[in-house]
Amino acid sequence: MARHALGEDEKEARRNLILAAALELFLDDTRRLPPVALIAAKAGLAKGTLYLYFDSKEQIFTSLLSREWDDLFSVVTNSFAPAAGGAAAQAATFIGDFVTFLEGRPYFLRLDALGYALLEANLPLEQLRPFKRTFSDALIRAGSVVDAALALPAGRGIDLLVRSYALTRGLWQIADYPDHLRRDQDLSGHPIAQLEFGREIGMALGEYWRGALPNAE
Known part of the structure; x- marks a missing residue:
């Protein structure tokens, strides 16, 4: 089970990981936005963990x-x-x-x-x-x-x-x-x-x- 990131540096690193995964998926098809579940999987996170950092x-x-x-x-x-x-x-x-x-x-x-x-x-x-x-x-x-x-x-x-x-x-x-x-x-x-x-x-x-x-x- 993934633990919650508590330190500010760790939180920022996790956010950047999510953004990098989202951009990588977007580059595969720039005419639509990938779903949250796919972004989470690309980042190696549970979908629920992603929602700790972004609402949508x-x-x-x-x-x-x-x-x-x-x-x-x-x-x-x-x-x-x-x-x-x-x-x-x-x-x-x-x-x-x-x-x-x-x-x-x-x-x-x-x-x-x-x-x-x-x-x-x-x-x-x-x-x-x-x-x-x-x-x-x-x-x-x-x-x-x-x-x-x-x-x-x-x-x-x-x-x-x-x-x-x-x-x-x-x-x-x-x-x-x-x-x-x-x-x-x-x-x-x-x-x-x-x-x-x-x-x-x-x-x-x-x-x-x-x-x-x-x-x-």
């Missing part, structure tokens, strides 16, 4: 999504850290780092999309509220970093980041062409099937930031 699969994947967003906001703040070069160079650094992040974690946008479709719809408000508050606070901090780096009016950095995110989500949804259609002889030549997301989002963001920062060097 929605809470598990919200925690995963929150961790991913933390990493992405770190990309933003690191990209706009004080460095040589004007606004255009700093924006280019951010875009390159952002594309690298997305290509290194191809599941991120799928998980984020499920966040809207499934997680927020099924998560109790008392659990959803802190996630939203934490996200909002992190966005404000990241926007302030962009403002300071590019000498922008207060709040402009948030606008740039939110619109970049919207552009990314929209292009990803278009480019998310099912593999079986890409392989189909009659459909593989469709213009959408030819899109390479990483290349396209890099170009689209570059064009957007150049237009949004007309005085960039």
